[in-house]
Amino acid sequence: MTSRTQVVVIGGGQAGLAAGYHLRRLGLDFVILDAQTEPGGAWQHAWDSLRLFSPAAYSSLPGWFMPPQVGEEYPDAAHVVQYLRDYEKRYELPVERPVRVIGVHRDGVFLRVETDSGAWQGRAVISATGTWWRPFLPAVPGRAAFEGRQLHTVEYTRPQDFAGRRVIVVGGGNSGAQIAADLAYDTELTWVTQRPPRFLADDIDGRALFDAATARRRALDEGRTDTGGVASLGDIVAVPPVREARDAGLLKASPMFARLERDGVAWADGTRTPADTVIWCTGFRPALSHLAPLGLRGRRGHIATAGTRSSEEPRLHLLGYGDWTGPASATLIGVGRPARDTARDIAGLLA
Structure with a gap:
């Protein structure tokens, strides 16, 4: 069975929900496909003591401030999961779960999204799968010999x-x-x-980090000297x-x-x-295996983008993977702006 819509969003975490918010504001028809059984994205799998880097009000998705967590200046992961769950309900976002995307293919004027429960055709696709699902382990000598x-x-x-x-x-x-x-x-x-x-200095949190990332991207876009962004702070x-x-x-x-x-x-x-x-604790790589059928990845596995739009496939956008798809776009507060730009770009494409 194949269903059809204007936009297919792959991933129901923070980036997918931010995209859904802006797509809905523009009146576009879309679906969000999420492989998880419950709302909350990767946050529901985080360690118990994980804390945000910023107060709740500075860790919000577009449209609705995250409520503060009682007794905590920096909310924990469970609070973020509840916020994402409530956000999804508040804006009545059309999330289908659990749906695992197998591959994205060109199909005439459409992109066809094959899943474990059927296929979707969309005039545009937003990949918002993040990085949590692809942990990176360095090639350190003796790793296979360790018995612990x-x-x-x-x-x-x-x-x-x-x-x-x-x-x-x-x-x-x-x-x-x-x-x-x-x-x-x-x-x-x-x-x-x-x-x-x-x-970082004790008085610096995610608010300053977002400002630094945004200032760096603005400087690069305008041809000015690289400010160093977040890396310059610590x-x-x-x-x-x-x-x-x-x-x-x-x-x-x-x-x-x-x-x-x-x-x-x-x-x-x-x-x-x-x-x-x-x-x-050695980081992650973008989870992009579902895009392999499109043949867009370069020698280092990187998909070239202009903003969030694929340089070689204009119907595809990549959202929430880090600075290469928008300043601080892998953060709650940072994903809103590139999500807005993505939705506007797609609306122009469909028009």
């Missing part, structure tokens, strides 16, 4: 699971710092980073749990080890640290 447990950020839930264990946390970004802070009290923790960790937002562990002297980073061994890790100078568990 290895997991990625996506598999970490709570510190109680590792109490009393010897844990190596790898990664100098926000995930690495937050999980290291989580584990600093009840485990034998070693925090490993590629370079010395760069904490790598780690000092949310309260991170700040507390850091100030207590519990977040001391070691340089990256050279290899894993059967029962631990080893550095180039011969130093060894035994370990039961290695947690790789």
Whole structure:
């Protein structure tokens, strides 16, 4: 069975919902296909103690401010999930779930979206699948030899699971710092980073990060000197749990080890640290396998875009994957503007 609509949005997380909000405002016919069984996108799979980098009002999707969480300046993941659930209902967004998209194909004037429950034809497609579903693991020597447990950020839930264990946390970004802070009290923790960790000033949160990302994109678009964006400020937002562990002297980073061994890790100078568990907080890659039939990816797997629109397939937009598809577009507050521009571009295409 094949259904037809003007726009097919792939992904029902924050980017897909922001796209739906703007498509609805423009009066377009669309459907949102979400592989998850419940609303909330990747947030429903985050670790228990995860906190936003900004207060609720500065972590909102277009049209409706996120309500504050009682007793918390920085909302937790469960609060974000409830907000996304309520947002979806508030704007009566047409989400079909669970629907797993298998591939997107050219089909005359349409793009055909094949799923595990039938096909959809759309005059335009917005891919908003994010990155959570494609965790990245670096090619470190000896990884296969390590006999302990290895997991990625996506598999970490709570510190109680590792109490009393010897844990190596790898990664100098926000995930690495937050999980290291989580584990600093009840485990034998070693925090490993590629370079010395760069904490942002304690008074800087997501509001300043969004402004910095936007200013960088504006400067690049206007041919001015690159401001450096968020990277110029630092790598780690000092949310309260991170700040507390850091100030207590519990977040001391070691340089990256050279290899894993059967029962631990080893550095180039011969130093060894035994370990039961290695947690790789090493980031993600865009989840784009469903777009493979279109043949758009370059040698490095990157799809060229102008804004969010594919440079080679103007009926396709990519939303929410990071700065290459809009400044801070992988964040709640940052995805609204590129979602608006995407909807307007599609409305012009359909007209």
